[in-house]
Amino acid sequence: MLYGSRRAWRLFLLLLCAVAGVLSAQTPPTTTVSDTVYRADGAPAGGTLLISWPAFTTAGGQAVAAGTKSVTLGGAGAVSVALVPTASATPANTVYTVVYQLDDRTVKTEFWSVPTTSPTTVAAVRTILGIRRLGKSSRHKAVCRRRACRQSR
Numbered sequence: 001m002l003y004g005s006r007r008a009w010r011l012f013l014l015l016l017c018a019v020a021g022v023l024s025a026q027t028p029p030t031t032t033v034s035d036t037v038y039r040a041d042g043a044p045a046g047g048t049l050l051i052s053w054p055a056f057t058t059a060g061g062q063a064v065a066a067g068t069k070s071v072t073l074g075g076a077g078a079v080s081v082a083l084v085p086t087a088s089a090t091p092a093n094t095v096y097t098v099v100y101q102l103d104d105r106t107v108k109t110e111f112w113s114v115p116t117t118s119p120t121t122v123a124a125v126r127t128i129l130g131i132r133r134l135g136k137s138s139r140h141k142a143v144c145r146r147r148a149c150r151q152s153r
Contacts, residue, residue, distance in 0.1 A: 028062040030082040031118040033125055037077040039104060044077030047102035051081065051112075053095075059088035059116070085116045095127060 037045040048070055055066040064084050071081045086094045096112040112125040 026062070028058050028060065028064060028084045029116075031085050031114050031116060031120055032080060032082050033112070033114065033122060034078075034080040034119050035122040037073055037079055037100070037102075037122070039102060039106065045100075045102050045104075045106075046073055046077070047100065047104075047106075048072050049079060049081070050099040050101060051083070052097045052099075053083075053086075056086065056094040057090040058084060064089075079122070083112075083114045085114045087113065087115045093129075095129065096125075 037049075039045045050068065050070055052068045053064070053066060056064050058064060069081065071079060073079055083096060086096065096114065098110050098112055100106065100108040100110070102108075111127050111129055112122075113127040114120070114125050
């Protein structure tokens with residue numbers, strides 16, 4: 001009887017280790033975004049950040065389900081949140097949508113593109129949708145197109 005229970009216990013521990021290994025292997029690495037959030041008047045902000053993201057696949061091929069996260073700003077506007085990097089993610093240009101709901105009733109939305117280097121700051125992850133860095137020749141073409149559009153109206 002004692003031998004049978006040892007076998008069962010060993011089998012249980014083996015299965016537990018296998019499940020733990022599978023779960024840890026499926027968790028993608030994260031980047032910590034740490035900073036201080038200030039109000040427009042320069043005072044440290046209080047409130048909540050509502051962070052949402054679409055489903056995407058990391059550069060390492062790990063699937064991330066769509067989701068949301070609510071982060072309360074700490075004392076003196078401190079924020080620290082771990083997010084899965086969207087750099088080189090699929091689909092391209094995957095970003096986090098961050099809604100600031102501050103105690104002074106300010107509501108602001110911005111977009112974050114999270115790099116793989118950790119930790120990072122809010123200023124480093126902010127991005128504007130639809131903007132890409134243009135080389136000199138591309139910038140010249142874009143300006144010419146805008147001028148042509150203005151002249152044709």
